[in-house]
Amino acid sequence: MGSSPFQKDYAEAYDILYQDKDYPSECDLIEEIFRKFAAGKVRTILDLGCGTGNHAIPLACRGYQVTGVDLAEDMLQQARLKAQFLAQGQITFLREDLRRFSIPQKFDAVLMMFAVLGYQTTNEDVLAALNSVSRHLNPGGLFICDVWYGPAVLRQRPEAKEKIIRTGMDEIIRSASGTLDSFRHLCEVHYHLRHLKSGQVQREVVEKHTMRYFFPQELAFFIQQAAMEHIHFSHVGNLSRPPTEETWNILLAARKL
Secondary structure (H helix, E strand, C coil): CCCCCCCHHHHHHHHHHCCCCCHHHHHHHHHHHHHHHCCCCCCEEEEECCCCCCCHHHHHHCCCEEEEEECCHHHHHHHHHHCCCCCCCCEEEEECCCCCCCCCCCEEEEEECCCHHHHCCCHHHHHHHHHHHHHCEEEEEEEEEEEEEHHHHHHHCCCCEEEEEEECCEEEEEEEEEEEECCCCEEEEEEEEEEEECCEEEEEEEEEEEEEEECHHHHHHHHHHCCEEEEEEEECCECCCCCCCCCCEEEEEEEEC
């Protein structure tokens, strides 16, 4: 067992744990942002923190040329397996640290979905990640991400939760609990994953995910420092719904200057 995020056992269970997450609808929202804010047709997408490819692969299927980047090799292995049916050149996966990586290609849009920006826990890391976004965007290109919304996190506080998923004789139980560090805008989430077969525990995984939550004005400032302009904040599932203290996840969009 280990404590760093997205190790092999967690990566292999990831898609089962999030099988109820509506990735197609999120891809619809991404395309809605393209239609609303893009200066021209979006053809190329860079997906930073792509994980197992649950945004990258559907978007490639919709005709975009996608490059996915992640630091967790075990997550990328799952993504590559799932993307084998796609034509060569339609999607590429790279193992890189999104704060530091650099490739010559620039893109029409850059994504950081499912709170990827929140894994950058210091101001320096946040700015490094956003500078990475900026240097890989074409002028006028779009940046889209979702983050945990500070006012909602402080209002609602993290709760202990348990998720149980059964597939035949197998069962996955994930327990999650969190503690807040309000001075550093961090939530430390502890995951305990148990794989059972016929009621007997086969293996266990313990991981700690330290997540940053954000406030609107600091996000606007970070985005400005990375040579982009903020153009949109909303509820993560509805572009016309403004964030409130009930909105744990918010969606934001910015444009490369």
